[in-house]
Amino acid sequence: MDQSVGGKPLVHVRNVSKHFGDGETRVDALRDVSLEVHPGEVVALLGPSGSGKTTFLNVIGCIVEPSTGWVSLDGEIVYDDGHWLRSDLRKLRLEKVGFIFQFHNLLPFLNSTDNVAVVLSLAGYDTAESKRRAIELLDYLEVGHRKDAMPANLSGGEAQRVAIARALANRPRIILADEPTAALDSQRAGIVMDLLRKVAVEQEAAILAVTHDEKIFDRFDRIFHLRDGRLDDQNT
């Protein structure tokens, strides 16, 4: 364990299992997985396709309900053996979790700026402030020149960077990223990872990223492998 960061873990998962379907069609996506991620940590999740990486992120992001286990985010127990302990999971997400999806999922009817600003306006910022911060983030991610473009007209890499800006907009303390650099060239992938690292340090955030990208392995504090729903810690 990386002991350089102390205190309570931001993400704490204990003995979580998740299966889809039953009987013949049963798929065990996660089997008895436990994990702690502390503030300031940048953690990678590796594994072959279908090994349960996305499912794991979704469990942490309270999008997928586990079958059994225990989940705590930022010191608050959100799931305990069969029950969500919070009814407003979306509010929890809005406040604490930033998602960077495997597929960018921008809202097709909003331009780049508003795709980022929408999170801020949901969080209660006024329009002008939302836009200002959105543009700032887009500039930071080097897509400021595409701030008025609609998602359909963005390249894969541009769309991904807008999506990252959206995930960071509300300064979440937990950032879950599903292959955030898959659509980027190695230079931009490096920039994005540096940025995430900076966010981790400055905002004392925990970052959990799924990746296949060997070029960026050195940017992570820890790397976990998922195989058939089981997690093993590679480098402690």
Add this chain to the structure above:
Amino acid sequence: MNLAYRDIRHNLGRFLLTCFGLSLLLGVVLSMIGIYRGLVEDALTLVRTPVVDVWVVESGTRGPFAESSRIPGDTREAIARLQGVSAAGSVTYQSVETLYGAKKLRLYVAGYEPGRPGGPDRISTGRPIGRSHYEMVADKRTGLSLGSRVELGRDTFIVVGMTDDQVSSGGDPVIYITLKDSQQLQFELAPPAARREIARGTGPGDTDTINAVVARVSPNVSPESVAEAARRWKHLAAMSQAEQELILTRSVVERARKQIGLFTALLLIVSAVIIALILYTMTMDKLREIATLKLIGAPDRTIVGLILQQALAMGTIGFGFGALLITTIKDYFPRRVVLQPEDGLALAAAVILVCVLSSALGVRLALKVDPATALGS
């Protein structure tokens, strides 16, 4: 940031097309209501025109519009002498068909005694009938104009005045001629038939027959008491103006009213189903976006607002276009289309209600959608 508006703007063409389709549908609903109102209005113009209080007709009938009624020509004098009657006039009504130039003309001929109740209440151009023979006042819907000459029966009439919007309950435009002329037209037999009557020894038919007597009563006299007095003659029946109007709306236009009413109700149901379907598919098409919104933490309020606002926008614009459309083309309908603001408002309210109710279906779908569905490719 208004998501409903942004989404509409992004798919503006499609949204407007949908609104346009809906507006056609709502336009049809509105015109059905207008046609119904027009029908009732048309049926009533004829009874309202003479501005009278009492109608005296043949006993056992509900004439002169709903049933045929024949009474002797001297009835008018008897009625005029009744206590409380201030004026009375003899009237006849009949449908005729004639040629005007090469055009076939269907007319509803009202005969009255100039100077007595029963004539047109308002002449828009020209003058009322001045001579006792061969002059007529015609409605502008006949297509005739001042000075036109029209053959009726064996005589030629000249148009001296015009009225607006005077039609029979069947939709035929009304013309007014003197009672004498109309009696000749209605009751006088053609020469061969007349010769036959004479040969049989019954003599030429008595042409001093009329269809009804209309009477005005003095202020402070109830029409009902006058009708009561008139009924004492065994061969007469009498009714107040209100009863006459009721007979017309009830019996003459009742079937058409039911027909149109049922059709309007069906159209409304069809519209409701279509609106519900449109809103449902509109939501279906947005499920991914809705799931994304949930993922980034949007509350239900935002999502319900998105769907409801779009539903209301569609309803309002659809209704607005529809109303505009019908107001523009209503005068091209062969029969009168009467658009009353209260009917428009009632339909607008119904549309809004339908929109809200049908968006409930979409809202249910949207609220059930799993945010994880936004994660698929």
